[in-house]
Amino acid sequence: MNIKEASLLDLPEIAKLFDEYRQFYKQKSDLKGAEKFIEERILKQESKIYLLMDGSTCCGFTQLYPIFTSLSMKRAWILNDLFVRLEHRKKGGGRALIEKTAELARETRAKYIQLSTAFDNRIAQKLYESIGFVKDEEFIYYTWVV
Template sequence: MHIRTAALADADTIAPLFDAYRQFYGQAPDLAGARQFITGRLASEESVVLLAVDNAGKAAGFCQLYPTFCSVEAAPIYTLYDLYVSPQARRTGAGRGLLLAAHATAQAHGKVRMDLTTAHTNTAAQALYESLGWTLDTVFRAYSKRVEA
């Protein structure tokens, strides 16, 4: 498995993985929308996308990091918002490789921390995160609110 930073030219390769990721979290299939979203992030350099490619050159998974800041630490951080490995590439080390590459990328870019959220039921991912030193936040409770147009 090879992990590399994606470029704009990789948008068509990432889009099906991103669409499958969104479907995993209950969204309707929308390949065109997925392509548009990923293209927008890469074109405007609003995120860093890491791409896992197997030995045959087939995309196996991706990870998307959004740069932001922690006001409490007064320092830059990454939010690891998206991590997805295709079903056929699971248990090959792709997820672990993507997380390790994300950590190395954060170090190289001067980030002091990475944050992520996952579904309560996604126990396989939780076990992987914890095996790599991620810790469950027991201090803060996360909330969200829809903003209607």
């Protein structure tokens, strides 16, 4: 397996993966919407998307969004989406995708990478912690839904 940065040429495959990812989180399938959303992110350079490849087959992806930290006056990254198809799990693909995001963070001299996961997603938590992510014990995060 190898990892490559996604481009518009990969759009049909990324859209399928993204739609599967959303369905995993109980969203209704919307392949057309997924394609439009990903296309906009790529065209507007609003995110970085990396694809996990097994030969010519897309097995997974990660999508990161740039943010900035005012106190450090540096860039940071939100690892917003991480997905590996069920049949390709437990082969190190998720770890490889996260390591690729760490490479991006180092290249862009970012202060940190931030991610969130469900309280009951123990498998993901174990993976993140094994890579060096630490659970935030200092801040409480709130969300305001528009």
